[in-house]
Amino acid sequence: MAHEILIVDDEPDIRALIEGILTDEGYECRQAHNSDSALAAFRQRRPSLVILDVWLQNSRLDGLGLLSVMQSEEPQVPCVMISGHGTIEMAVQAIQQGAYDFIEKPFKADRLLLVIARALEAARLRRENSELRLRAGAEAELIGVSSVMAQLRNAIEKVAPTGSRVLITGPAGSGKEVAARMIHARSRRADGPFVALNCATLNPARFEEELFGVEAGPDPVAQPRRAGVLERAHGGTLLLDEVADMPLETQGKIVRALQEQGFERVGGATRVKVDVRVLATTSRDLQAEIAAGRFREDLYYRLAVVPLKVPPLRERREDVPVLARHFMARSVETSGLPPRELAEDALAAMQAYDWPGNVRELRNLIDWLLIMAPGEARDPIRADMLPPQVGAAAPAVLKLDRSSEIMTLPLREARELFEKQYLEAQLLRFGGNISRTANFVGMERSALHRKLKFLGVHTDDRQGANAASQAGAAAVPPGAAAPGG
Numbered sequence: 001m002a003h004e005i006l007i008v009d010d011e012p013d014i015r016a017l018i019e020g021i022l023t024d025e026g027y028e029c030r031q032a033h034n035s036d037s038a039l040a041a042f043r044q045r046r047p048s049l050v051i052l053d054v055w056l057q058n059s060r061l062d063g064l065g066l067l068s069v070m071q072s073e074e075p076q077v078p079c080v081m082i083s084g085h086g087t088i089e090m091a092v093q094a095i096q097q098g099a100y101d102f103i104e105k106p107f108k109a110d111r112l113l114l115v116i117a118r119a120l121e122a123a124r125l126r127r128e129n130s131e132l133r134l135r136a137g138a139e140a141e142l143i144g145v146s147s148v149m150a151q152l153r154n155a156i157e158k159v160a161p162t163g164s165r166v167l168i169t170g171p172a173g174s175g176k177e178v179a180a181r182m183i184h185a186r187s188r189r190a191d192g193p194f195v196a197l198n199c200a201t202l203n204p205a206r207f208e209e210e211l212f213g214v215e216a217g218p219d220p221v222a223q224p225r226r227a228g229v230l231e232r233a234h235g236g237t238l239l240l241d242e243v244a245d246m247p248l249e250t251q252g253k254i255v256r257a258l259q260e261q262g263f264e265r266v267g268g269a270t271r272v273k274v275d276v277r278v279l280a281t282t283s284r285d286l287q288a289e290i291a292a293g294r295f296r297e298d299l300y301y302r303l304a305v306v307p308l309k310v311p312p313l314r315e316r317r318e319d320v321p322v323l324a325r326h327f328m329a330r331s332v333e334t335s336g337l338p339p340r341e342l343a344e345d346a347l348a349a350m351q352a353y354d355w356p357g358n359v360r361e362l363r364n365l366i367d368w369l370l371i372m373a374p375g376e377a378r379d380p381i382r383a384d385m386l387p388p389q390v391g392a393a394a395p396a397v398l399k400l401d402r403s404s405e406i407m408t409l410p411l412r413e414a415r416e417l418f419e420k421q422y423l424e425a426q427l428l429r430f431g432g433n434i435s436r437t438a439n440f441v442g443m444e445r446s447a448l449h450r451k452l453k454f455l456g457v458h459t460d461d462r463q464g465a466n467a468a469s470q471a472g473a474a475a476v477p478p479g480a481a482a483p484g485g
């Protein structure tokens, strides 16, 4: 995204000169000749940077007054002051009021470009920093070795640079927000902001203020304008998280805003123009919500230009070990605690468990284990250290003791029973995929088939079925976005 710079100067020649220098470098520019037109332009669409003349003739506010209003409304927009009659005191005052730098006229093009590049970079770093602090631990990469995850990552790589709206469906905690962050990070807007609005936790009365912002009161210093998420996401991406929870009335307004790429702030009549890519997530069945009259069909079709589906963790159990190890490393990094190894039997139990809370539940479990698992740091975490509901999912074959059924049988039957339980457990681990199971247990696919038939293990050879459902899982055709489950 090209940066847009607002040039405020009362002299048309200077404005034209600056605009010429900046457009040659690929910046986009808007001009304003006094404080009122500058504020109107600033409020209509937040610029990336403002170049502000200190002396503004025929103007309600001078440059420093304007700087003060702009800084109170949008402190993150850098302002570079320019003046032909600059004094040291004035420069100091401007910097104290929040200006990024002060340049004296006449200036060299190189100096202006250098200051602007530095100011934009500083603003980007500040934004990145505050995003990181706000969302410490937020992921922008979908980890997983299952083919369904590989297909989802593929679909994301394809859709990310297009700028299309994307609706991401999937159950709670499955990684929808991670998918949205990944789309942003791989888009042309990656340097712009990523703003998420959680529609499920927002008070319905505050929805429109949060989305569209609030207009300034009569005294803009005492009651400054508040930007909504649409404005804050200008030049970047807005994620409407759990979009089905948006009140119907607001849904109508957002349809209009998406159509016109513009809106009015609450309590104001100024038209605000923004350039925002909107992504949305939902764990509900939006078709059912539409049928029940709780979700607008026109909004659905505007958001679901490209629908993506994130499957629940129980449908991609191969991802469990790699996710568990990834979260262990993350947790160690943030807590400073020594790492713990996860023993094979613990990983097998985790793979057999159904994870109703999906990846979030797994992440929380790893955080908990790192702190609470008994034993020394050098002891691996075993299945019997897991919380009962997860440990109970350990395949029976791994919990052999004197009272096990297998111990009451002659060797040949015991071996068959063992083989049956072992292969059932491995099949579960690989989501029913015969080829992957065969590969892991070291058998030919056809030999494994015969063995399973002989042992009476029921399979519906999920390989073919999986391939078909996974192809549909990553990118479902528009209008057919499946429910989260």
Ligand SMILES: Nc1ncnc2c1ncn2[C@@H]1O[C@H](COP(=O)(O)OP(=O)(O)OP(=O)(O)O)[C@@H](O)[C@H]1O
Pocket: 137, 138, 139, 141, 142, 143, 144, 170, 171, 172, 173, 174, 175, 176, 177, 178, 179, 241, 281, 283, 359, 360, 363
């Ligand atoms: N494939 C993944 N790779 C790495 N981390 C993941 C993955 N999936 C989920 N996570 C992590 O799991 C947690 C939940 O993910 P996320 O918030 O994206 O889920 P969600 O589907 O948006 O959930 P909800 O609908 O409840 O908001 C986060 O901490 C996220 O970082």
